[in-house]
Amino acid sequence: MIRISIDAMGGDVGPEVAVAGAAQALTRHPDISYILYGQQSVIEPLLASYPKLKDQARIVDCEIAVGMDEKPSQALRRGRNVSSMWRAIEAVKENESDVAVSAGNTGALMAMAMFCLKTMPDIDRPAIAGIWPTLKGESIVLDIGATIGADAKQLLDFAxxxxxxxxxxxxxxxxTVGLLNVGVEEVKGVEQVKEAGKFLREADIDNLDYAGFVEGDDLGRGTVDVFVVEGFTGNIALKTAEGTARQIAQYLRSAMSRTLMSRIGYLFARGAFQMMREKLDPRKVNGGVFLGLNGIVIKSHGSTDAEGYASAIEVAYDMVHNGLQAKIQHDLSEYHARNESPMGPEAA
Amino acid sequence: MIRISIDAMGGDVGPEVAVAGAAQALTRHPDISYILYGQQSVIEPLLASYPKLKDQARIVDCEIAVGMDEKPSQALRRGRNVSSMWRAIEAVKENESDVAVSAGNTGALMAMAMFCLKTMPDIDRPAIAGIWPTLKGESIVLDIGATIGADAKQLLDFAxxxxxxxxxxxxxxxxTVGLLNVGVEEVKGVEQVKEAGKFLREADIDNLDYAGFVEGDDLGRGTVDVFVVEGFTGNIALKTAEGTARQIAQYLRSAMSRTLMSRIGYLFARGAFQMMREKLDPRKVNGGVFLGLNGIVIKSHGSTDAEGYASAIEVAYDMVHNGLQAKIQHDLSEYHARNESPMGPEAA
Incomplete structure (x- = not known):
């Protein structure tokens, strides 16, 4: 059984999407059990449409819901111990659930997750990892916005x-793991990226193949499995790519509807366009994973629908099912056993 | 007459592209005169195909060409005073030309431009400004890679x-000018971006409408005319967008050739796809502008063709024709007249 706690009040839409998403994920993974945190009077009637979900879910009534625009400090003050967001995270801490999912506001969710779960012993700062669609399939990109201005040690942790x-x-x-930089030559880039590259080259981790520096255009190519970058740049890169995809989709829409010939062409190639849409569907790669905490928290996009929410739940499912936390702990211990000082052999 | 000096040896291809690009730009702007720096024995025969260009161009023989992979320090050692790249820039300094264009390696070009032209009196560090195609038309993005880790004062200069x-x-x-940040709320983001925002709000420049923070997805939308960002993040954002565009083009190609129906659709909609290709044509927005030096230098993409090179020359033409340097100087003086200390009124 994979136990998932859901902040059912988070997101732009609220419980309808969370409940429908939970039901959808359950059809594909019948071994999920849920705890739904939120207003019982709202959630209970929604469950009526999903008898299977009703069997596998228990509702915990919470009066307080964190607002999408609330500042992290304000959310913590108002929502600590009592909000649906806090309690979904706390369930992980209390080992009532294996992973928490929320579509609530990212800043508040990260603040609560850090406050409640704390960072892992060897980790200074958490990261948010995103799943990036590439020409080869998918890659992981982190940090996409948790830690602004990561230093070399933090970049190494992210790797x-x-x-x-x-x-x-x-x-x-x-x-394979690459460090995002402004050039592939060893001399280029900011000091902390160069230093992290040195650590990774020297670290010799069994489970990790350090591929050196990579550039922004390697993201779309999927040159490496894991792209490591500090959170400010990572967040801007992510949103730039999303914006570029929307921009091109918009160009394509206007081009295809401009003339009679292009409209006829569109009719013939409808299947191809459907395939494109699926390739570019942001719902399919929904789910930012908070890494480096004593427990897993998954952030779903606030504006997603039931299918997107189900994707985020499925990422949560995979992370638990495949033992993410144990794998992280194993790699951290291996690194530290081989490199006495946390700053690598050079600083010892 | 707009006088343009060309480093004809720069770029992946070399003089063929530079000469053909110069000829093409000349047909649209007959008031250009060129100085072509490079190997006379190579360039002279190329001019035979372009009689108009031959009339408007003079060749200055240079033995040394800077290599595309040469490190900036090495390029300076080997090419100072003698290379085609250096001499094209020096022509601007000596007022023999109004602007220099090169498709040579960016690091070497920036190093030589800084060394030869020096930064403007009120400017600490130069920036490279790129032209970004958006849903609204075009925006300017700077810095796309000259200055890694800009502080608040430098971000203000970039704006x-x-x-x-x-x-x-x-x-x-x-x-309108926006600062790239990880969120639009005033509280978010790195210190130097917040501080630059404060300077810009308080600066009250007649010629500039400060629009606050913008995010990565605003780039494709064209939310503002000028996006300001530190060079590491700016370079990664630019390459991420280029990579995403290539990725989607690749998806589209495979989708359209997959079935008979989609291939027929493609034939009907050929005009629409041609329009798309033109929208996404990187040659049309070729030309990175080095800002903050005592003279204008334009960097063309190293792998572009004649049409792309002509675009870079036309950016150079526009910059001189519309008095870029005088406009920068005017805005800097206005800012400093109104804000006694270069760090803004707060630091005074």
């Missing part, structure tokens, strides 16, 4: 955690 | 220089 996640998600033995 | 460039390139009276 280790991202590698463990790639093993859990893609079931790879030895994922 | 002023980018605003001046938008006035020169788009002929706008009061371009």
């Amino acid at each position: 280790l955690m991202g590698g463990a996640m790639a093993r859990a998600l893609f079931e790879l033995k030895k994922p | 002023l220089m980018g605003g001046a460039m938008a006035r020169a390139l788009f002929e706008l009276k009061k371009p």
